[in-house]
Amino acid sequence: MFRERSWRKSTYSNDTIESACVEVSLAQDALVRDSKATDGDVLAFSISAWQAFVARVA
Numbered sequence: 001m002f003r004e005r006s007w008r009k010s011t012y013s014n015d016t017i018e019s020a021c022v023e024v025s026l027a028q029d030a031l032v033r034d035s036k037a038t039d040g041d042v043l044a045f046s047i048s049a050w051q052a053f054v055a056r057v058a
Helices: 046-056
Strands: 021-027 029-034 042-045
Touching: 021 046, 029 046, 042 046
Parallel strands: none
Antiparallel strands: 021 029, 029 042
16 A cells, blocks of 8 residues: 555665665655665654644754
């Protein structure tokens, strides 16, 4: 289900082993996963919750 979605990784990620980063997929909801374990667990948020989070940390 999640494999068909488009995932974006932070531009701050430098693709090294020690680079801890997440990926996000935005559609009708916001999904977040570990970029080093893409087959692992996924966190799901409503779009409004994701927008509130981004506004708070920006």
